[in-house]
Amino acid sequence: MRVVVAEDLFLLREGLVRLLEAHGFEIAAAVGSAPALLDALLEQRPDVAIIDVRLPPSFTDDGLRAALEARRRRPGLPVLVLSQYVEQLYARELLADQAGAVGYLLKDRVFSDDQFVDAIRAVASGGTAMDPEVIRKLLARRSRDEPMARLTGREREVLELMAEGRSNSAIAQRLFITEKSVSKHSTSIFAKLDLAPSDDDNRRVLAVLAYLNS
DSSP states (O other), rough: OOEEOOOSSHHHHHHHHHHHHHTOOOOEEESSSSSHHHHHHHHHSSSEEEOOSOOOOTTSHHHHHHHHHOOOOOOOEEEEEEEOOOOOOHHHHHHHHHTOOOOEEEEEEEEEEEEHHHHHHHHHTTTTOOOHHHHHHHHHHHSSTTTTGGGGGHHHHHHHHTTTTTTTHHHHHHHTTTTHHHHHHHHHHHHHTTOOSSOOOHHHHHHHHHHTTT
């Protein structure tokens, strides 16, 4: 699997490269700026890109904007954001893209190489990999807006876990309820948000994130 890595800090970039190579990934490019990232994504056409949000030249949201531009030119390009920050505007735009193959992890909440590698493979295969804290922050931004305000507390908990990509079974185990209850909550959530329910976990996540971007 070919990977492009974008991280401006040299030691962290080299550490990511070594970790990925140790797990059998091929490094197509390792870059330290947004312009170099865009060039690498379009020229190398990797299986997945691992990017930081804040890259040169402005150190604001250049990494995310480069990834969005690359996905406009190459729809469905798998992108895993690895950052210290949740950048609200462009993050929601990226995550709401119906093409899927996106993820967002916080650096200080990646606790093992297996967790990290699993997230990379999930995104590369067209799925999603979402840190729960990212979901909470994105949902909090909408918490006072209709129709999100219509959700009950339990429905909000189910929605957060759903947006992480968890199955009904996994949600039931986390909340100590039955799968039948999860199914009922899910049906209610989709109805309140005017979103069609689906048995496909990835489409459910994308539907939720698409709403967050509305």
